[in-house]
Amino acid sequence: MTASRPTKKAQLIAPDAYPQMMSRADGARALLSLRSDKTLARAQGAMEAAAAPMKLAILGYVADMEANCQDMDLVFDHVHEIRGFAETAGMASTGHIAEILCRYMEDMRRIAKPLDAHIVALHVAAIARAARAEDGDAAMGEVVAAELGALVARRLLEAQKG
Amino acid sequence: MSVTGFESLRALIVEDNAHMRSLLRALLNSAGVKEISEAGHGGTALQAMRERKADLVLCDLAMKPMDGLEFTRQVRNSDTSPNPFVPIIMITGHTEKHRVEAARDAGVTEILAKPITATHLFARIAEIVERPRAFVRSDNYFGPDRRRHVDENYAGPWRRQDDTDDTEVREVR
Numbered sequence: 001m002t003a004s005r006p007t008k009k010a011q012l013i014a015p016d017a018y019p020q021m022m023s024r025a026d027g028a029r030a031l032l033s034l035r036s037d038k039t040l041a042r043a044q045g046a047m048e049a050a051a052a053p054m055k056l057a058i059l060g061y062v063a064d065m066e067a068n069c070q071d072m073d074l075v076f077d078h079v080h081e082i083r084g085f086a087e088t089a090g091m092a093s094t095g096h097i098a099e100i101l102c103r104y105m106e107d108m109r110r111i112a113k114p115l116d117a118h119i120v121a122l123h124v125a126a127i128a129r130a131a132r133a134e135d136g137d138a139a140m141g142e143v144v145a146a147e148l149g150a151l152v153a154r155r156l157l158e159a160q161k162g
Numbered sequence: 163m164s165v166t167g168f169e170s171l172r173a174l175i176v177e178d179n180a181h182m183r184s185l186l187r188a189l190l191n192s193a194g195v196k197e198i199s200e201a202g203h204g205g206t207a208l209q210a211m212r213e214r215k216a217d218l219v220l221c222d223l224a225m226k227p228m229d230g231l232e233f234t235r236q237v238r239n240s241d242t243s244p245n246p247f248v249p250i251i252m253i254t255g256h257t258e259k260h261r262v263e264a265a266r267d268a269g270v271t272e273i274l275a276k277p278i279t280a281t282h283l284f285a286r287i288a289e290i291v292e293r294p295r296a297f298v299r300s301d302n303y304f305g306p307d308r309r310r311h312v313d314e315n316y317a318g319p320w321r322r323q324d325d326t327d328d329t330e331v332r333e334v335r
Contacts, residue, residue, distance in 0.1 A: 011299040012307065013297040025164070031292060033167055039166075044280060047280060049188070050181065085276065085277060
């Protein structure tokens with residue numbers, strides 16, 4: 001079946017009028033599978049197995065950012081990736097600081113203001129420290145994330161006013 | 163005989179990060195999905211869909227050169243789209259309102275926020291299976307019905323504010 005051509009009248013195409021992802025019988029089995037403890041246990045195992053390589057990847061991004069801190073495009077790309085899977089890698093604090101830097105860089109771009117290299121460098125250093133910290137330092141990472149968040153909020157406000 | 167219901171499902175993962183691709187593949191595998199293909203951005207994903215049918219797409223938002231929004235628009239609206247109705251789960255770390263609205267208006271079926279969890283991914287897939295959405299075709303949109311809940315007792319005008327004045331609904335079955 002192909003989608004019908006554009007028309008001035010909006011069409012509402014009911015679910016039974018277009019091909020579904022799977023048959024009703026398979027759908028019923030799929031729902032049971034998705035909600036079974038066995039499936040969730042397997043999935044949890046997959047998440048745990050993914051954590052170690054993800055952590056290594058994040059440490060690689062961190063080293064790259066530290067070496068190329070002036071390259072804002074590189075920092076943005078890496079920090080975006082770190083934000084995406086730091087928590088899955090068991091590095092929640094690192095992810096939170098990356099999230100703050102991401103938002104700062106996105107918001108400054110959106111209002112067409114130049115990035116403050118010192119702010120970026122400060123975040124990169126904090127991300128590096130959090131990423132390399134042992135689990136016991138997670139609380140400190142959260143404190144740093146909160147302080148950086150407040151700093152960025154102030155800077156964004158100033159940039160918007162200016 | 164199908165055991166998990168997913169044996170014959172063909173999934174496509176569109177994600178520029180190899181680690182995320184690997185994780186998504188493992189999660190789909192754990193639910194019983196066996197036929198999984200991968201693409202690194204929207205452009206290669208479109209090509210992959212033309213070569214091999216996809217029943218379900220998991221797609222990252224931020225990719226280069228073609229991001230997830232443009233990919234979704236192409237899937238929904240291109241004359242050469244292999245399956246304009248395919249369910250697309252958009253995976254994104256960008257959960258700001260304007261980003262979510264942009265994804266919705268591009269025609270995504272579900273949005274999954276990063277960091278992803280198995281529970282959340284499976285819930286999105288279950289939603290597609292359990293409550294498939296009607297599709298809407300109008301002059302400026304083709305995709306899943308953006309109204310999640312239909313109020314049977316709603317007495318006001320049915321049109322969205324940004325719909326054109328001459329838009330009317332007719333149901334196709």
